[in-house]
Amino acid sequence: MRMSLSVEELPLAWLRDNCPCLRCRDPRNGQKLFQITELPVDLALGAVRQTADGVEVDWAPDGHRSAYSARWLTANRPDAGDGSGDRRDETGKTLWVAADLADGLPEADWAEYLRDPVTKARVLESVLGLGFALLRDVPCREGQVLAVAETFGYVRETNYGRLFDVRVEPDPNNLAFTGARIAPHTDNPYRDPVPTLQLLHCLSNAAVGGDSGLVDGFKAAALLRAEDPEAFAVLTRIPVPFRFSDARTELAADRPLIDVDGRGRIREVRFNNRSISTLRLPADELDAFYRAYRIFAEITLRPELQLDFRLSPGDCLIFDNVRLLHARTAFEESGARHLQGAYADIDALAGTLAVLLRQRVVAGEEFLDGLAQLFTGEGAGAYLGEAVTMAQHMLQAAAQAEEAGAPGPLVAAALLHDIGHFQGPVSGEELMAGTDNLHSHTGADRLADWFGPEVTEPIRLHVAAKRYLCAVEPEYFDRLSEASVYTLEVQGGPMSPSEVDGYEANPYAADGVAVRRWDDEGKDPEVSAPDFAHFRPLLAALLRTA
Amino acid sequence: MRMSLSVEELPLAWLRDNCPCLRCRDPRNGQKLFQITELPVDLALGAVRQTADGVEVDWAPDGHRSAYSARWLTANRPDAGDGSGDRRDETGKTLWVAADLADGLPEADWAEYLRDPVTKARVLESVLGLGFALLRDVPCREGQVLAVAETFGYVRETNYGRLFDVRVEPDPNNLAFTGARIAPHTDNPYRDPVPTLQLLHCLSNAAVGGDSGLVDGFKAAALLRAEDPEAFAVLTRIPVPFRFSDARTELAADRPLIDVDGRGRIREVRFNNRSISTLRLPADELDAFYRAYRIFAEITLRPELQLDFRLSPGDCLIFDNVRLLHARTAFEESGARHLQGAYADIDALAGTLAVLLRQRVVAGEEFLDGLAQLFTGEGAGAYLGEAVTMAQHMLQAAAQAEEAGAPGPLVAAALLHDIGHFQGPVSGEELMAGTDNLHSHTGADRLADWFGPEVTEPIRLHVAAKRYLCAVEPEYFDRLSEASVYTLEVQGGPMSPSEVDGYEANPYAADGVAVRRWDDEGKDPEVSAPDFAHFRPLLAALLRTA
Structure with a gap:
């Protein structure tokens, strides 16, 4: 980042031509307001000041002032290659x-x-x-x-x-x-x-x-x-x-x-x-x-x-x-x-795609905002007789997954595994439909618009995984919390041998079990887990934007 | 012409690719019916025969036969430059x-x-x-x-x-x-x-x-x-x-x-x-x-x-x-x-222009066909009391102009100067409208769709030129034919001095006089002039196609 702020090494005409100020660009449409011929022929850098956000340049001889953000300078430095381009050549x-x-x-x-x-x-x-x-x-x-x-x-x-x-x-x-x-x-x-x-x-x-x-x-x-x-x-x-x-x-x-x-x-x-x-x-x-x-x-x-x-x-x-x-x-x-x-013509098609992706990025941020509100709002409620809130429970499960070095999608699955319990009244239209009868399934389905199967399928399986573990690991049942023993019956009890075979055939079977174990561990009122904001960048990276 | 028939010197693949036969091109739309890969890799010329119209080639080794017209070979010989092109570059x-x-x-x-x-x-x-x-x-x-x-x-x-x-x-x-x-x-x-x-x-x-x-x-x-x-x-x-x-x-x-x-x-x-x-x-x-x-x-x-x-x-x-x-x-x-x-888009504009020009070329031929018919049909009729037909008169005038070494437009003007006398019933829609009151003007107007002012304006002036010459050349009047003396009165008699000034100010005044003199000379029943076909190429070259 430091390197990108050495504006002295940048081509002067290029830097000035990219001045983002309101006199150089129409704020309504982003179009440039000056001709290249209007720049001084003897253009030179005057004072250069580092600012909190980047650099500020006083140009000589005309005294024009430009401010460039560190982010812009990094993204557009001349040696960064010719960018994404119009994608029309090979x-x-x-x-x-x-x-x-x-x-x-x-x-x-x-x-x-x-x-x-x-x-x-x-x-x-x-x-x-x-x-x-x-x-x-x-x-x-x-x-x-x-x-x-x-x-x-x-x-x-x-x-x-x-x-x-x-x-x-x-x-x-x-x-x-x-x-x-x-x-x-x-x-x-x-x-x-x-x-x-x-x-x-x-x-x-x-x-x-x-x-x-x-x-x-x-x-x-x-x-x-x-x-x-x-x-x-x-x-x-x-x-x-x-x-x-x-x-x-x-x-x-x-x-x-x-x-x-x-x-x-x-x-x-x-x-x-x-x-x-x-x-x-x-x-x-x-x-x-x-x-x-x-x-x-x-x-x-x-x-x-x-x-x-x-x-x-x-x-x-x-x-x-x-x-x-x-x-x-x-x-x-x-x-x-x-x-x-x-x-x-393909230019309009590429433009339509670009707008879709832009809209999807905006919608994705809104979706994450909605999730964040669920954790602080409805998620602060009691969790089916446990001593933690639903939000604490899911954050603890995610922390367990993270500590275990699990891949990103599995951490996300741990974080969101009980999202199906939420009624989701406050925000995020994807989360607002339906009520929770089979919370593993409704949770997975609600998330499928935004996450791939590597996130949704372990969530879908995390209840089945409990029934599976009860069938294949006798000592597992002994570790279940009181509430979990109660819900096991509602959910169908331990799996039959043929159900076990069916479960194991699922490609996400092991991931479902992993989420299940972090689910079981995430019920300790004494543990302090990171908050939702900690996991948000991970979720953002996993969003299906196209 | 001879040179273009030496097909032995032409690039073989190029020549074969341009075979115009019905197996190589769809007669309905002119599109090629074969792939370049379908030509023999060891393509060679077999027998080459000169024909009345060009050459005929037997190809080895596949025995395909192609006929190329001398006209095509001349127009498309490789050293003829890259042709008219699409006119999109400088x-x-x-x-x-x-x-x-x-x-x-x-x-x-x-x-x-x-x-x-x-x-x-x-x-x-x-x-x-x-x-x-x-x-x-x-x-x-x-x-x-x-x-x-x-x-x-x-x-x-x-x-x-x-x-x-x-x-x-x-x-x-x-x-x-x-x-x-x-x-x-x-x-x-x-x-x-x-x-x-x-x-x-x-x-x-x-x-x-x-x-x-x-x-x-x-x-x-x-x-x-x-x-x-x-x-x-x-x-x-x-x-x-x-x-x-x-x-x-x-x-x-x-x-x-x-x-x-x-x-x-x-x-x-x-x-x-x-x-x-x-x-x-x-x-x-x-x-x-x-x-x-x-x-x-x-x-x-x-x-x-x-x-x-x-x-x-x-x-x-x-x-x-x-x-x-x-x-x-x-x-x-x-x-x-x-x-x-x-x-x-400009491709369609260029295409519309090309079609207009193509249609104009066809219409121009039809117009000349109509003129030709006027000379043999209505033009074979009597010419206002002269001893020659109208066609003979105009052909003689044109021959005089040609012999005098007049420029093409003036020869055409001499040829067509009395076209306003024709009622034009048989063909050429441009010639079919109206009747002749002021025949120099109606003639010029009828021709203006197809000829420029260097043809039409001397025609327009050729009656005024008679009145002009009678005013400025006393001996001119003496040479007029009997019929012409009669029509002079109908047309207004010799010009007044102010009319003379007006006439001389016209940029086509001299051309009008020239046509007038050939007009006066073209009334000899003993003279045999070339027929319309002799002058047709000259007229074709003068047609306004765009």
Whole structure:
């Protein structure tokens, strides 16, 4: 932290350009209020004062004063790398081959996507990171694809309309509207700007054939770079004349097959053999291009790169059209196959994800505020006949877990294991619903919006663990408190042998037992445990924000 | 022509990839039907035969046969340069400084733009070539800006909506919605793809201040390259973190201020000081960036670069948002200033222009077909008591002009000078309207859709020229034919001295006299003139296609 306060070593124009004062930035919208040309040409540091929160700088020669927080200086120091960035080049992506997705496609149920911001964030993150996601059970209504696009952005209208029907047409202006096989390609390369996202919503797919395929074009380009750097360089340099023409339309874009940014990072791929028009270049450039084009095309066709699947009615595929190549096997033109497609843009999708995450961070803080209030409010009440309050009990259990060196999620589980006892009237809307009949289950369910199974499942099991221990450890029963012996009966008594087998099959069985033992130890009125604030950072780190 | 048929010297893969046969291209939409990987790896030329129309090639080893027309081979030979291209980089633009537009802005009346395809094409061409155009007298209705966008493309919806109001807002999320001065900038650099076109429609502008300015960002970038190549290189290489954030939006794009294509040609400029976030780079890179950024910013602010004007109610400015920087002077927030803006994309605009030109070429051929029919049909009729037909008369006049070495437009004027006599029943809708009272004027007016004033104005003057010559050349009257003497009286007799002065002030006065003299000479039944087909290529070259 100390190092970051040595503003003398920082580039002066950069530091001044980032002055956060109200004269330099509009507080209403964060926009800069000055031109770079308005800064003194002979800008220099005057007095520099360390403050409680960072540093304060008097600038020469104009006497402007800037204050920079230590936090800002640390987060933005020039050697901190180029930051999170816009995640549009290859460094912001997870490149893949088909086998990487053998465990399943990135998918979600449409209703869940609409209901749950975490599910929605996960879907959008998949489109950004993997290049695609699949929504299931989207209503099979005409025009529904537009509603899907509008959940994260804006429809990009093209010559094909706001939406387009992918089915066999009598007089097709595009091969997509025939039954022909379509090799892996990106759409609309003859547009500039090309639509960066495509949606395909399956309304029916009863035809023989017509399966779908996706290829990560960034992966293919990265392979080309590794295997044949000269071919890669050629394809990043030579603009390809993409053309499209029909009775009402005439489009042209001269763009390379592989677009790299100023640092040579892969940023966009356009690949569509159907719409490459005649290149006019010197003969040696044409030879170099065709050699490289063929090698790249061969890579895109490698079977291990292509992820094959079949769209069923209700599926809506969302994919990055400047990265992923999509393909289709041939199908019988007599069969019923009808998709509706639309284009959109990925900048709005990334923005929607960013806002979701921002809102989730705020909601997470509110959730933790609610938990904190439960510990000081309702939690200060009596705990089922024990000599400690509910809050003391849970804090003691968590302290035990912490002292035992348990992993974070298990400490959190110990801390929150009896949350199901709380009626939760005061705050935190997630905690306000329902009453506690099966407190281990209701507690786990209430927490599932915010914590993963490594926190919720030991909580869910901590009552079963008591019944389990009573069955397998005779001496365990002897150590139970009086109240606990009473509740054991209410909860079903010791487990039967078959119940024991069932319990042990649960992957969280051992964690449930661990929480149970800290539960049993946390009932000592003489012990002083840390308060909720002590555990809050741990909980914050475990919150599911996406 | 001969040279282009030496297919042996052409790059093989290129030649084969451009095979126009029905197995290689879908005749319905022109799309390629094969993958580049499907061509034989050991592709070679087999037999090559010259044909009447070009060459026919048998390919080895697969025996495929391709036929290439001589015309195609000539137009697309590899050394012919890279063709017309998509006109998106600097080579497709006319770069300008303010003085280049001193003669007036590229503008058109809205009603004329809607009515006349040539006016529309000229407006769209200005947006493509100069980067902007101004439509006047666009109805001052809310939402009208969307209708303007839809005349050439598709509205690009953003976080600001399908359209946005530029006026003083109580809680602005953008400085545009205050009365502040806005320095030259491009919009939405934090979007990727950035909207490539912007429209601003003025509904009211009664405030003190609030004038508009435009700067050609390509010109500024070209100046930077010429004056400081190192700074130019830095700005093309370093991605700048553009950011925008408000309650509902969070957008990010890391793009350079100057985007060049693979050959180093300027292709896009993004320039907006307000939304540049904190760059995180090594200190030496930051120093290099800030040095170059400042120099570029200074160039954009040079007074000679900025075209200043004021939008009046009804004006709609259309401009290239990845090339032109737009600016606004400060205005009093109490004054009424209200623009409505929208974004769109330039690819569709260029496509609309291409289709207009294509349609215009077809319509031009039809127009010439109609003229040809007039010469063989109605033109074969008697010519006001002369011994020649009207067609013979006009063809003889044109032949005289040609023999005299007159420039093309004047030959065309001689050929078409009596077109106003035709009732024009058979074809060519432009020629079908109206009857001939003042045949020189109606003829000129009928032709004005297709020819410029250098053709139409001598025609308009050729009757006045007779009256003029009778006034200033006593011997001229003596040479007139009997019929011409008769019509002279109907047409007003010799000019008065003041009419003579008026005639001589017309810039086309001499051309009118020249046409008149050929008119007088073209009445000899013994002379055989070339037919209309002889003059058709000349007329085709003079047609106003845009």
